[in-house]
Amino acid sequence: MMDGSSHLGRAGKAIPSPAHCDSPVVPMQPWTPHRRRPRRALLAAASVATVAIVAMVATAATVAPPRGIGREATFLGCGMRGVHAARGVGSVSVAAGVSSEATQVFAATTSAAISSPSLLVYDGSLLALAAVAIGAAALSRRRQQRRAATHATNNVGAEVTEPILRLGTRASPLALAQAFEAQRRLGEAFPELARPDAVSIRTISTTGDERLDVSLAAIGGKGLFTRELDVALASKEVDFCVHSTKDVPTELAPGTELCTMLPREDTRDVLISRSGIKRIEDLPAGSVIGTASLRRQAQIYQKNPDVKCVNFRGNVQTRLKKLREGQVDATLLAYAGLRRMGMEEHATEVLDWDQMLPAIAQGAISFQCASDDEDTLRYLRPLSHRPTVDAVTCERAFLAALGGNCKTPIAGQARLSEDGTLSFRGLVASPDGRVVFTVERAGSADEAIAIGRDAGEAIRQEAGEAFFEEMQSYVQEMEAANTKPTSAKD
Numbered sequence: 001m002m003d004g005s006s007h008l009g010r011a012g013k014a015i016p017s018p019a020h021c022d023s024p025v026v027p028m029q030p031w032t033p034h035r036r037r038p039r040r041a042l043l044a045a046a047s048v049a050t051v052a053i054v055a056m057v058a059t060a061a062t063v064a065p066p067r068g069i070g071r072e073a074t075f076l077g078c079g080m081r082g083v084h085a086a087r088g089v090g091s092v093s094v095a096a097g098v099s100s101e102a103t104q105v106f107a108a109t110t111s112a113a114i115s116s117p118s119l120l121v122y123d124g125s126l127l128a129l130a131a132v133a134i135g136a137a138a139l140s141r142r143r144q145q146r147r148a149a150t151h152a153t154n155n156v157g158a159e160v161t162e163p164i165l166r167l168g169t170r171a172s173p174l175a176l177a178q179a180f181e182a183q184r185r186l187g188e189a190f191p192e193l194a195r196p197d198a199v200s201i202r203t204i205s206t207t208g209d210e211r212l213d214v215s216l217a218a219i220g221g222k223g224l225f226t227r228e229l230d231v232a233l234a235s236k237e238v239d240f241c242v243h244s245t246k247d248v249p250t251e252l253a254p255g256t257e258l259c260t261m262l263p264r265e266d267t268r269d270v271l272i273s274r275s276g277i278k279r280i281e282d283l284p285a286g287s288v289i290g291t292a293s294l295r296r297q298a299q300i301y302q303k304n305p306d307v308k309c310v311n312f313r314g315n316v317q318t319r320l321k322k323l324r325e326g327q328v329d330a331t332l333l334a335y336a337g338l339r340r341m342g343m344e345e346h347a348t349e350v351l352d353w354d355q356m357l358p359a360i361a362q363g364a365i366s367f368q369c370a371s372d373d374e375d376t377l378r379y380l381r382p383l384s385h386r387p388t389v390d391a392v393t394c395e396r397a398f399l400a401a402l403g404g405n406c407k408t409p410i411a412g413q414a415r416l417s418e419d420g421t422l423s424f425r426g427l428v429a430s431p432d433g434r435v436v437f438t439v440e441r442a443g444s445a446d447e448a449i450a451i452g453r454d455a456g457e458a459i460r461q462e463a464g465e466a467f468f469e470e471m472q473s474y475v476q477e478m479e480a481a482n483t484k485p486t487s488a489k490d
Helices: 033-059 071-087 100-104 106-115 117-154 173-189 227-234 294-303 316-324 335-340 374-383 386-401 445-463 465-478
Strands: 165-169 199-203 240-244 256-261 269-273 288-290 308-310 330-334 349-351 365-370 410-416 421-429 436-444
Touching: 165 173, 165 227, 173 199, 173 240, 173 316, 173 335, 173 365, 173 374, 227 240, 227 256, 227 365, 256 374, 256 386, 269 335, 288 316, 294 308, 294 410, 294 421, 316 330, 330 335, 365 374, 386 410, 386 421, 386 445, 410 445, 421 445, 436 445, 445 465
Parallel strands: 165 199, 165 240, 288 308, 288 330
Antiparallel strands: 240 365, 256 365, 269 330, 269 349, 410 421, 421 436
16 A cells, blocks of 8 residues: 655655645645746736837838827727737737727827827827736746646546545654554455545544653653544544554443454563663662552662652653753663564564563554544454553453553553463552562463452452552652652552
């Protein structure tokens, strides 16, 4: 489905340009000589006007004017007569609707004008007006012809078609990369979706994208990147939405489902440091680490309590720019996002699960659709990747059992082995990293929900309800855990 309007993505792969979105983009027209013709039209008009005046003067001595004809009509008639003569029109007796009688009056009027200074000035003005009118008319005609030609060129072979599917997504570079991947996969799976306009992309701004000055915990946790998309889906503005599944709440909007999960990317986090240090434990005391994630913050403090975590939000490009500017000494990002945008070279070190346990559903792209929209579901469901569905389902069951969101430092990852065994590892911590609970479970992939739920209930029982209440209170007092706490409240 790629064409000449594509641009290069990771590893030189073509990614459809935003011209495939539902926002209309007018293609740039190639340069052609006719684009300079308005200037030529003016020059031609001036030349024609000059020839017309010369023709009138040359005729003055031979044509006798009948009485009763006004001088204005005379000059207009002669002017148009001159124009037609200059253009090589065979008959010069009638010009542009002016009678031959009017044109014949030219000579006497011109002779009188030459013999009288006052008449010369007055008649000269009329001649000038006639020349201007001729030039303007020529330019107007040329512009009309050019517009008609351009309109015809732009519409040659054009066919206005409605998209078969309308895709909703956030507008960040990573979100668009994921939307283009969805568009590509649909085109490869279904021939009717292969044409560029078959799957339109609509970008929707979300609260999480707009409120970059505070951490996610301070403005409501999960759902910040999906609420507006839910509204668009419910109002039928889009047929389905493409999500980073880690941003999707465990409770979906009524009447919707996560119908598809694409094959999962590498789920690990990466450390990016200005100094090239590869381990969190090796960062010097006082180092500033930028992160908006309580999950990352808690694990960072667990490994190195002498560093300082600060709120650090924005898209991948924005965070890397802030890092280069020296606003922080290091930051952590999802490896999957860097890989999807072909930016792996920025990673100082890829962190294994023992160093930084990833977020629930990290690295997974999912499609959300109305449960009763069979016309859309018949395209989306075949693209789903079963191993990814099993692993993410287990992780989200763990999160649901803990009532988790972005206000709680929760991590969890499930992995499906070749023999069909689903292994899960989960973590819950206090924002300062001083209290950490971990759990591991394993079982059949068919029991994904039960495995995740059991792991969550086990941690909840071990930690006690008081732990979760204190943790929520702590986060509210801090208005987001964006600085290292000074007391061991937890």
